[in-house]
Every structure is written in structure tokens, then in C-alpha cells.
Amino acid sequence: MPASDVKLKPIPVELDKKRNLKFDMNAYAELEEKFGTVQAALDLLNKQQFKATRFLLWAGLQHEDENLTEHQVGAMVSPADLAHISEPLMQAIMDSLPKEDDSKNK
Template identity: 55%
Template structure:
């Protein structure tokens, strides 16, 4: 994935206050560094593994608050919130990736 592939889109999510998930180049770099690839991060999110949900949520929120920590993000949601958070996180990630036909053309 190159910088020109990222199409940043913010997705609203309600946590301690209204926030916006945004998977920009910094977030994708963090995900790649932690999971090895964005696809592996996406797979971990689908599994709803707690540490993956917390990390991926953190990566999507840091554009609004770069002082936010993973542990701080962990205080913003409960186990019961995970199903409601996974869908917006997946939407924010997939909407920021290049469309399939764009990727084929390159």
C-alpha cells in the first residue's frame, strides 16, 4: 500500500464522547507494524480478540488525540460494547483502502 492508496474517511463512534475513527497513513503504519499487515489486523479485528480491538480502536482514534494511549482507550469501552464497535471500525478501515478496481488498475 502506498500513500496515494489511502482514502481517508472518518466514521463516527460514541465512546466517552462523540469521536471519529480515521485510518490514515499513520494508523495503517501502526497496524502494519503491530500485526505484520493491514489484512492481518483486519482478520484480528473480525476475531474480536480483546487486545486487537483495543489496539485497532486506538490506532483509529489517535488522529484526534495523539496523547491517547492503548490503556486509555481500553477504559473507553466495555466487553458489551465490542460488537457495536467492530462494525464502525471495519467500515472505517475498508473505506480508507483503495477500491478493488483501483488496485487492479495500478
């Protein structure tokens, strides 16, 4: 199956309401523009840096609402919620990346 036939599965996360994280090409472009590389963004997420976490969360929610701002996303999350949102955030990112086996088959 060509990569273009693969649909990204949104990952649910409970914020101000149930929302869905999805990292498509637009989200990755935002991450690269802000952090230089996706890996740099992931490193900051692992360090639980507030600004980086807020930005990653925002980037993953853009597919639902292009008018959503980083500040609006930040208002949906308290520092105590970091552990609660880190798992679905990382899952959404990892699920959207090509699997090692996928890259070998090309």
C-alpha cells in the same frame, strides 16, 4: 483524481464521547508494526480479540489525539460494546483501503 486528492472520511463512533475513526498512513503503519500485516490485524478483529480490537480502535483515533493511549481507549469500551464498535471500526478500515477498481485504473 490523484489519490493524494482523496480525503478520508472519518467514521463516527460513540465512546466516552462522540469520536471519529480514520485510518490514514500513520494508522496503517502502527498496524503493520504491531501485527506484521494489516490482514493479520483484521483477522484478529474478526475473532473479537480484546487486545487487537483495542489497538485497532486506538490506531483509528490517533488522528484526533496523538497523546491518547491504548489504556485510555480500553477504558472507553467494555466487552459488551464490541458489537457496537466493530461495525464502525470495520467501516473505517474498509473505507480507507483502495477500491479494486481504483487499483485497476492505475
